[in-house]
Amino acid sequence: MTNKYLYFVANWKMYGDLKALNSLDKVIKFSKSIKQKKIKLIYCPPSTLINSLSNKLKKTKIEVGAQNSHESDKYGAFTGQINSKMLKNVGARYVILGHSENRQLGEDNKKINSKIKSALKSGLKIIFCIGETLKEKRNKKTNQVLSKQIKMGLKLIQKKSSIIIAYEPVWSIGTGLIPKPKDLIKSISFIKKKLGKKPYKILYGGSVNSDNIKQLKNINTIDGFLIGGASQDPKKFIDIIKKTIN
Numbered sequence: 001m002t003n004k005y006l007y008f009v010a011n012w013k014m015y016g017d018l019k020a021l022n023s024l025d026k027v028i029k030f031s032k033s034i035k036q037k038k039i040k041l042i043y044c045p046p047s048t049l050i051n052s053l054s055n056k057l058k059k060t061k062i063e064v065g066a067q068n069s070h071e072s073d074k075y076g077a078f079t080g081q082i083n084s085k086m087l088k089n090v091g092a093r094y095v096i097l098g099h100s101e102n103r104q105l106g107e108d109n110k111k112i113n114s115k116i117k118s119a120l121k122s123g124l125k126i127i128f129c130i131g132e133t134l135k136e137k138r139n140k141k142t143n144q145v146l147s148k149q150i151k152m153g154l155k156l157i158q159k160k161s162s163i164i165i166a167y168e169p170v171w172s173i174g175t176g177l178i179p180k181p182k183d184l185i186k187s188i189s190f191i192k193k194k195l196g197k198k199p200y201k202i203l204y205g206g207s208v209n210s211d212n213i214k215q216l217k218n219i220n221t222i223d224g225f226l227i228g229g230a231s232q233d234p235k236k237f238i239d240i241i242k243k244t245i246n
């Protein structure tokens with residue numbers, strides 16, 4: 001690991017209800033016992049829980065993020081949508097944008113770019129997801145895809161210090177598969193090269209669990225992890241953190 005902030009971001013996806021927030025008591029207690037200063041814990045629950053969760057976490061160092069936001073930072077007639085200003089208002093400090101599960105629903109690089117700009121305007125930090133599908137990997141298109149996602153996603157964006165990149169190969173999300181270390185090292189180094197001089201934080205996401213973390217934590221160009229399934233179980237989430245920092 002690099003000597004920078006080590007992020008553990010929980011993406012709860014479309015899981016969790018008010019009762020599930022009680023399970024975080026264990027994580028809060030654990031977070032208070034962490035000696036290392038440069039650890040950041042961020043929970044991204046469904047939008048319905050952001051307000052309650054940020055109230056619950058007020059006296060802790062754990063931060064809250066959202067999982068998506070609308071591309072407009074203004075209020076408007078967009079039924080069912082939530083914008084970054086509203087998310088900030090209820091306590092979110094981060095927003096995940098460009099997640100492959102939303103790209104699969106039709107979000108393209110251009111739209112993601114608008115969303116990033118708008119969320120930055122509202123003062124949120126961005127967790128910007130990029131990654132290739134299995135087909136793209138098989139066709140040796142990984143670099144080409146990553147390059148396009150970075151170029152278009154970050155087009156004309158000034159406030160780069162508020163952006164964290166999350167490399168999530170689509171084929172590794174929810175499948176139990178993770179990239180071979182040499183492939184992951186190569187992709188991270190390619191991403192860094194594409195990003196230029198600015199020292200972005202880069203997270204890895206995709207089937208991170210308390211077994212494979214022992215292997216993943218040895219890749220010292222990664223600044224943390226974006227964790228789906230395993231983050232819903234406080235015991236598993238704590239285990240991942242413990243195995244990384246100890």
Ligand code: 13P
Pocket residue numbers: 011099168172173174175176205206207208226227228229230
């Ligand atoms: P899993 O950890 O469940 O594979 O999900 C990863 C992910 O999509 C996080 O954003």
